Amino acid sequence: MGFLRNMMMGIMGSKTNKQPRLGGFRAALFVYVMAGLENMSFIAIGVSIYTYFFGYMNFSLTKSANTLTNFMGTAYLLSLFGGFVSDTYLSRFKTSVLFGLLEVLGYCLLTAQAHFEQLRPTPCKDITSNILGLCEKSTKSQEALLFAGLYLVAFGISGTKAATPALGADQFDEKDPKEAAKLPTYFNFLIFAMTFGAIIGTTLLVWINQNEGWDLAFGICTISLFAGILILIAGRSVYRHNVLQGSPLVRIMRVLVVAVRNRNLPRPQKTEDFHEIHDEEANNKHGEILPKSDQLKFLDRAAIVRPTTQHTGPWRLCTVTQVEETKIIVRMLPIILSTIFMNTCLAQLQTFSVQQSTTLDPYIGSFKVPSPSLPIIPFLAMFLLLPLYEYVFVPVVRKFTGIPTGIRQLQRIGIGLVLSAISMAVAGAVETRRLRVARENNMIDSPNYLPMSVFWLGYQYTIFGVADMFMLVGMLDFFYAESSAGMKSLGTAISWCSFAFGYYISTVVVNIVNKVSGGWFVSNNLNRDKLNYFYYLLAGLSVLNFGVYLLCASWYKYKVVEVKKVDGIQENGQSGNTEKSSDSIGIEGK
Template sequence: MGFFGNAKPEQQLKKGGRRATALIFGLETMTFISNGVSLFTYFHGYMNFSLTKSATALTNYMGTAFLLPLFAGFISDTYLSRFKTCVIFGCLEVMGYALLAIQAHLKQLRPFPCKDIVTSTANKCESATSSQEAMLFMSLYLVALGTGGIKAALPSLGADQLNDRDPKEAASLSSYFNWYMFFLNLGAIFGVTFVVWINTNQGWDWAFSVCSMAMAVAVLLLSMGHSVYRNNLPMGSPLTRSLQVFVAAIRNRNLPLPANADELHEVHDKEAEQNEILQRTNQFRFLDHAAIVTCSEDTTSSTAGGTWKICTVTQVEETKILVRMLPIILSTVFMNTCLAQLQTFSIQQSTTTNRKIGSFEMPASSIPVIPLTFIFVPLARKFTGIPTGITQLQRVGVGLVLSAISMAVSGIIETHRKKVAIKHAKLDSSGPLPISVFWIGIQYAIFGIADIFTLVGLLEFFYAESSSKMKSLGTAISWCSFAFGY
């Protein structure tokens, strides 16, 4: 197999290894999460944005970063392999962080920082020029494009290392996504502690430089291991195939469905040997009209990929899978709206509290250290008999309940914080209140556990439900609720 992973299909089952993508999981998450929790402070304290503009800029950036996996998943499944996508988009992320480091280092590329909360609130600080803002947002969205590609392709690339034709490896899929979350959280912990400490004590230019170097190392190591990966080749656009189904179904809407499902169009010859064949289901029967054979020319001229007049049953079933995913995605949007609040106003909220632990002062952006838990699944497995402890959708449900509890706790703590501020006449003071930051940490702890349940459940569910031709897109869809939430 060459550097870009152009392996023959028959070679791929001889390769693999779950740990092949572990390091880039952690390093990419370390850079993305550390900036996700810190950029609000950077916008407000160093680029002199108002509180509202800072929150808007951050949520727009995060939302775009979580929406771009759809684009990257389309590119990965259609034109590039998952390995190529990780390398190319990883390089874009390196470039974005490098540009941010240059802007943070050179004074002429940014306004003079205004760190006085009272002064910045009164709009007496030097505002960023249009060219300075243009460079900032160009760099940020280059990072967003890079992380979007990695989020779309990397989980699927790692899961591809498990041969689903091998019962032992197929049974390890849930374990793989648990380890994926472990490395993701490990990277997040380093991000909100080590990287945040650097930007607080050494400067933002150092922090962005560390992020750029970390991603460069991750991409380099990923590239060096190309010979051990199972790298599935692109099989065409799943979005185009789904659009073909809708168009063909509308065209054939007046034709009766055959009583025998075997009369619907499917490819069973040598052309389909390397492709996954999906069996017809009874849901969304209107879409089955796309596979109605109207004449002999339809089947001889159409291929496994389908046309705009007739599609295969497998193609129709792939479209049904996408339709079934939509309610699951929409159910998690409100949860990620809560996450957006925790990464913006709750960070600013923590700056008004006492963050000292002895002689050490915890940076405000280090508050959302995500907790790790591996206790629940083994315990639940004993009661349910399910290898994952509970099903993927049950995990998502647990996460949704916990996120609601987190927001309720957040409201109670904010009410208490305001009472303390009023009592000590510090509503407009920039000094810390006599209240520990660990009170705010409670809401982060609860939401962190919710995030573990929901994200693992979504990733595993969408990967398992997706056909072999749409694994990257299926993984990308799981990130869309984050984008809608922001």
């Protein structure tokens, strides 16, 4: 009854005069539940739907892999749209609910197709038949229904991934140093909740779709996500809701246009001569002022006051804060670009590594481990290590660095990049051993399991799980904290875009490598392909990518914030960072 009462109060709003205490971890708990349930469904689909494409829709190995990576990439890339809508037209709460309902609709379509046999082709009897092209092909209408369901899910995810994490982070006031210091902890436990959901998805839901049917699995995804939306609604009365400040993309465009228009104006010698509004009732409703930085000086021209005031206006003159808001986005671009390749490596664990597992011995005694459940290994690593990171690693390292979070966000991301390179090198070594076992046992063309445990793949999965623990939390914290007050959802969406481009580039890389190498992946048989060479190539490229990241991180300068008077108190802060300068791995910034 208490839950129902809270849910109704969340939907209708409290009618009493008593104002509940807003924000904090109490409010974030509702976000954790929603994020966990949503991620449970999404990850279960992400790790296992490859087998649905191949075994139920009768797609080829290549088409199955490309369909998966394109779906995952689109879901993450569309988060930019979700973030834009959240910051411009809807609150983060409304965006989470409305886009979540679209995601539910997508799962409903997938459930219907999996349940009614006439909506999909007759499944293949075995893998060999599909490889040889002996199975019934899916029709255009059947594929249209599949893609409609998939991309409704992707479109829904675009809003929930952008808005829900930002909604939870909004519950901690960045103007209060004590609350701002809790943001890294919030993101750690946000990923902890999402990881817990992912573990359920890769075990229970994968077992269900493998043994009880895909219609039941999709149905559970539908119901659980809808329950998550109801729980999110139930917490509405205790949320701090963001104030819309108009389109962040329009503000960025204004700065670029005005900077070009003012390119010939003389540059002021003093910082205070650049245009800024310090009025309490001015445009910046959150009271956040960004002081002028020394980087990207050309953009400063957008804040130069013309000699005459007759042509002033939003497309003629910008504030320093608006200019700095644009600079933040521009400075973020090299960071996001240098993290993409790690997610190209991640895509291989969801495609080729899953396919590797189908050739290896999956039994522990009499229990058969489902191949799509292998991604539970990195999730378990994250699930176990995140509390240790928060309660052991951070306090110990804090004593040496003096940084409240132990290490800064860019350093955390860099550690993730290093570990991902190691993971790919280990993957290459494991695949080399798998190929040797196949040759030694004359099983190159055999459909039987090789005499090698599937848990050999656990090494690459575990290392990548630790890499993801550093990388994902660091990115979410970094892009949320560094974004201006009116761009928090868009900043969160930018972090997810790294995944999007990683998946898209995976498809391109596989095709290019296959063409340039003369055919590392042409036989449709992993025992004859050269997947180990591909893994070693990814490891080498990851090392080069880390070098690029070091340069980008050393150039980056953390955002500095001057906060306007709030209730008569003047505050200053720095988006959750204790230093004004940039830092990278082992580099003291400018």
